[in-house]
Amino acid sequence: MRESTALGDSTETPTDTRTEATDPHDAADRFDRTGAEIQQVFSLEPGAVDDLRTRLAQTAEARDLADVAYRTLDSPVGPLLLAATPLGLVRVAFAREDFDTVLQTLAKKISPRILEAPDRLDTVAAQLAEYFAGTRRAFDVPLDYALSTGFRQTVQHYLPHIAYGHTQTYKEVAAHVGNPAAVRAVGTACATNPLPVVVPCHRVLRTDRGLGGYLGGLEAKTTLLTLEQAA
Template sequence: MSLVEAHLTTRLRERLAQRAAEAGVLDVAYRTVDSPLGSLLVAATTAGVVRVAFEQQGHDAAVEELAQRISPRVLRAPARLDPLARELEEYFAGRRHVFDVPVDLSLAPGGLRRSVLDALPHIGFGLRISYAELAAAVGSPRAVRAVGTACARNPVPLVLPCHRVVRSDGSTGQYAGGAEAKGRLLELERRDKVGA
């Protein structure tokens, strides 16, 4: 594809996204964001950020999940995600410790898993909590595995910081973006907290 064709395609996509939003038929907007952890697919409904997916999770699979579980009216429409892209950039640059964008948990079930997701923003920047401690904090001290599952299936990692939940022995454990990404996030926060 030539540069002219690429520019025209981009302009057409932008126009389509704008018209869909104006007509009220843009249920889910998405875009990709470059990060130190690789490309992130981010998506939002009108209610808030509904999905953050790492490359290794498959961006196409994430878009398909959105189409199946939220609405088939999914479109690459970057403007809706500009606030999140800005907050992610600030986070990775060490200038943001809390995300302020609204979150839509339509992809998350209720019950214990929702309680776990609701608790994640209360784990302070640069802190770590064990799966067992989080299970106790949400009132289910024996549900350590369920807490791990809730963190593993968190539809909006980074925004809801499940990377701050680690094993009782202090090791990082698994992460949707990979164990290496989790370690890098914990190190980034440790450095930024020490430097603060």
């Protein structure tokens, strides 16, 4: 395959990548390109494109072309979106965050080379399934903290040190990361945690033991805390 010339061959590739205005000849006998006839007459068997997408994801992985791979996963706290860079898991998102919006943000902040490529996320998906089944207490997957910086990242790095089934207050976390006055900033770090569940911000509560907030909703936070108490 002439891979490198495919898009770069100036003799074949129009330099203007935008579509030119429709030429006047078209108007007279413009076909029905609204898609109805095309879909009806030029039909594709169900699954034809899906099979090709699966193959595309595998080849892209083999050639290191996908900067962000993602998949979705059903869980007791609703569907989760998992996304990973070659460095590690970069994002866990709840359905209420809207997966399309999450992917748009990943495209802007990390890379638009995003593909649904479940294989890269096999390990973390399996560990999450074990966690939700109550048979796993800690995650052992590489994490990519690319979506957070500074103090927020410091807090997020600290959170996995809160043991399974235990909780700490925002105030306690602030003290542990060496900035006892930064209670509010700890709250923000938890609220913007790009890796919820895996980085357990759900184990951080208010000083009065109130739930505080949670990206996935308070119901999800309660579900996770109850799960960890029961196991």
